[in-house]
Amino acid sequence: MIDVPLGTYSVTTTGGNFQSASRKDVQVVLGQATPVEFSVQPAQIGATVNVTGADVAPIDSSTSKIQTNITARDIELIPKGTISPQR
Secondary structure, eight states: OOSOOSEEEEEEEEETTEEEEEEEEEEEOTTSOOOOOOOOOBSSSOOOOOOOOTTOOOOOTTOOOOOOOOOHHHHHTSOOOOOOOOO
């Protein structure tokens, strides 16, 4: 935030699916940045993520692998060079 008047503040962060966190006695002084750090925790053990869209593959929550599908068009766009014969 910019142009916060000098003084002492309480700063609270809230967000969906996260516990709120607060810092009290935060001093805003002239000519200095006032960093306020938070470590937020999930509000519950489990969470639901809904992904929608025509091009979205189903998410398998039983594995942590990363996968990318490469189409023929992707292969066509790869720069092609020439290989000189070995001498």
